[in-house]
Amino acid sequence: MKKRTMAMMMAASFFGAAGCSAENAKIQKVETEPEKVLVAYYSWSGNTRFAAEQIQKLTGGTLFEIKPVQAYPADYSACVDQAKQECRDEFKPELATKVDNLAKYDVIFVGTPNWWSTMAPPVRSFLSSYDFSGKTVIPFVTHGGGGMAGCERDMRKICPKAAFGKGGAFSGRGVRNAEEALRKWVDEVVTVRK
Ligand SMILES: Cc1cc2nc3c(=O)[nH]c(=O)nc-3n(C[C@H](O)[C@H](O)[C@H](O)COP(=O)(O)O)c2cc1C
Numbered sequence: 001m002k003k004r005t006m007a008m009m010m011a012a013s014f015f016g017a018a019g020c021s022a023e024n025a026k027i028q029k030v031e032t033e034p035e036k037v038l039v040a041y042y043s044w045s046g047n048t049r050f051a052a053e054q055i056q057k058l059t060g061g062t063l064f065e066i067k068p069v070q071a072y073p074a075d076y077s078a079c080v081d082q083a084k085q086e087c088r089d090e091f092k093p094e095l096a097t098k099v100d101n102l103a104k105y106d107v108i109f110v111g112t113p114n115w116w117s118t119m120a121p122p123v124r125s126f127l128s129s130y131d132f133s134g135k136t137v138i139p140f141v142t143h144g145g146g147g148m149a150g151c152e153r154d155m156r157k158i159c160p161k162a163a164f165g166k167g168g169a170f171s172g173r174g175v176r177n178a179e180e181a182l183r184k185w186v187d188e189v190v191t192v193r194k
Helices: 047-059 076-089 121-129 151-158 179-189
Strands: 006-014 025-032 037-041 062-065 107-113 136-143 168-171 190-192
Touching (some): 025 179, 047 168, 047 190, 076 121
Parallel strands (some): 025 190, 037 107
């Protein structure tokens, strides 16, 4: 029998926040297969990349780096200044990388550093570039102390037709020692039938 990816235990509540349609359902746990999992991330200094690589190993999914055409300044202060303006303007930079065929994925982990309490602009571009209807988006964030902040909320606004799994937030500084916490969270949000 053909295995089918299915959403399990759809929560009865829907999100009524501004910009979120009733379709923006909250999923408690999804069941899927490795071929249907995409782990997309943007990372400036490597922390979110580390988390993404762990999630890829745990799920057997496909790793995808979201890269802007114009890289952000290597200098921290210059990067922070540029990011401040861009996050405020909800700027969407042009991307240098493209997912081959998003249609073949059902579960998309989307990783970002917390930048000014929201997602990094390349992640905004990524989420705006594809049709996420019927997909489950699972946000993950690394941060410098601010946690998830507005990252998940703002992702939901961009993808009103996706269902959202429970987001994961991990300290950037501690992420390399957070393998157990990452594993626990992945187990909570997805069952991957190999
Ligand atoms: C431009 C910029 C803005 C940031 N803004 C925040 C913030 O608002 N809140 C926070 O907790 N951390 C903030 N940080 C820290 C990063 O979220 C944290 O170091 C993260 O783990 C970096 O991930 P990366 O190594 O994948 O780029 C910021 C870092 C940068 C470079």
